[in-house]
Every structure is written in structure tokens, then in C-alpha cells.
Amino acid sequence: MKEKYIQILGIALTLFYMFFVVWLYWAEPKNFEEVTTKAKETVEKATTKAQVITNTYEIDKEKFEEGLKAFRQDNFLVARDNFEKADPEDKDAKTQFYIAYTFYRQGWGRFSNDDELFKKGLEQINRVIKIDDDFKVDDADLKLKTPVELKNEFEEGLRVTADDFNPLKLTRERK
Numbered sequence: 001m002k003e004k005y006i007q008i009l010g011i012a013l014t015l016f017y018m019f020f021v022v023w024l025y026w027a028e029p030k031n032f033e034e035v036t037t038k039a040k041e042t043v044e045k046a047t048t049k050a051q052v053i054t055n056t057y058e059i060d061k062e063k064f065e066e067g068l069k070a071f072r073q074d075n076f077l078v079a080r081d082n083f084e085k086a087d088p089e090d091k092d093a094k095t096q097f098y099i100a101y102t103f104y105r106q107g108w109g110r111f112s113n114d115d116e117l118f119k120k121g122l123e124q125i126n127r128v129i130k131i132d133d134d135f136k137v138d139d140a141d142l143k144l145k146t147p148v149e150l151k152n153e154f155e156e157g158l159r160v161t162a163d164d165f166n167p168l169k170l171t172r173e174r175k
Helices: 003-027 032-053 061-072 076-086 093-107 115-131 147-158 167-171
Strands: none
Touching: 003 032, 061 076, 061 093, 076 093, 093 115, 093 147, 115 147
16 A cells, blocks of 8 residues: 555544544533444434535425424424424425414414414514415315415414404414
């Protein structure tokens, strides 16, 4: 083997070891099991970032389907968690729309709406509009099909008007 190749291999191994030591300090694992878990998380994050940079990013379809199943069963916390895991980079308009819709469904009430959830939903729907302002969901089960419609519902839910005290409001349906 040539001396040049041995030097290159030595430099590469030294750099690898240096990055490993830096990563150990950064990740601060408490035991060996945690080392493997944190290493896996780091590799997944790096892979996702590389996919975003190279425009090959796709959501995790399996997690999205799990989220959709939980959404249809009105289990909005689990649905939101699965949707967030399906799209960790917040790049998919459809997934982000469903996350906003979970805030709407969970925060909606016959007597009053949960303002905290509606505020979070409004922030989320603004994110969808930034991703794709012409987005329209193709789900037949949803009554609100566009981000603009859902945004209007959030804004109306946060606004206090005389109509909020109307007793006929109790007969309204959730969208």
C-alpha cells in the first residue's frame, strides 16, 4: 500500500473519531442503550435534512395513515402526534392541514371553543397557507376543504360576538 493512501486513511479515521467524540458530548447518553437510540435519531434527522436539501423529501405514509385512522376515531391527540411524526420537517401541506384540523375538532364546543387550541390551529393553518395557498383536501369526510375555510372558522371561534350568546347555537354542527 502506498504511503499516500495510509496517510489519507489515517486522517479519515482521525476525523471520524473526532466527530464521534463531539457527538458523544453533544448527545450526552447515560448508558449504552441510549447511545444506540440517540445515534439512530441523529442518523434519521440527518437523512431527513438531506432529503429536504435534495428535494426528495416524502412523508412517512404509514404514520400518516395511523394519524388518519386516529383522526376518524376522534382521537385527536394521537392523530396529531402521528401526523407530526409523519412530517417532521413541516413541508407537506396535506399533513399540516390535518394537524390544523385536529386543533379545530378538539377545540370545538357547543357552548364555547377552546381558545388555546384555536390559536394553535390558527398558527398551524397559516403554516399550510405558506406551504401551498391553493391547497384543497380531497377527503369527502371533511366539510372544510381549504385552508382559507378552516382559517375563517378559527378566526370566528376566537372572536366574541353577540351571536355567541344565541341559544340556537346549541344546535350547530361541528364541521
